[in-house]
Amino acid sequence: MAHADAVRAAPLDFALLSGWQREVLGTEAPFRSADAYAKAGRERYALTAHTRADFAACLRGATGTELPLSARAARAYLDVAFFHPFPDGNARAALLTLVHVLAREGVVLPEVGPLQVTRYADDAAGAADLAGLVGVLNRRRQRRSSRSGGAGDARREGGPA
Secondary structure (H helix, E strand, O other): OHHHHHHOOOOOOHHHHHHHHHHHHOOOOOOOOOOEEEOOOOEEEOOOOOHHHHHHHHHHHOOOOOOOHHHHHHHHHHHHHHHOOOOOOHHHHHHHHHHHHHHHOOOOOOOOHHHOOOOOOOOHHHHHHHHHHHHHHHHHHHHHHHHOOOOOOOOOOOOOO
């Protein structure tokens, strides 16, 4: 669904993410109504009067072109993880968001396993590493495509290596 929504250029917003969650969970997926906790309670994500609006602004920023694709995809992943918009399934929603951001640019990674690691909200170096990892996986995809005779992706992937 995330890929199909990207192909049709569906706007990246909470309603889209909620639809993905609803499909996976088989039930409604509203925005959380209280503070959220992760990592056995070691991280707290406060719910304020501005949380939903701030989250919406971050999602809109994922489709801009000011930053390299790998940085935008990593940022969107981390925004979902750290805004923790859902009562359940935020890591899944974060990964689907990353898939959507990449697919909007015609990028489908051959693997996502390396991306499924624990991130901490206050780890700027970890965020940069995630953006670099997305770039590495994309370059690996490009090399595989060119070796297999595919056209590959003519766009260059910028950002940290």
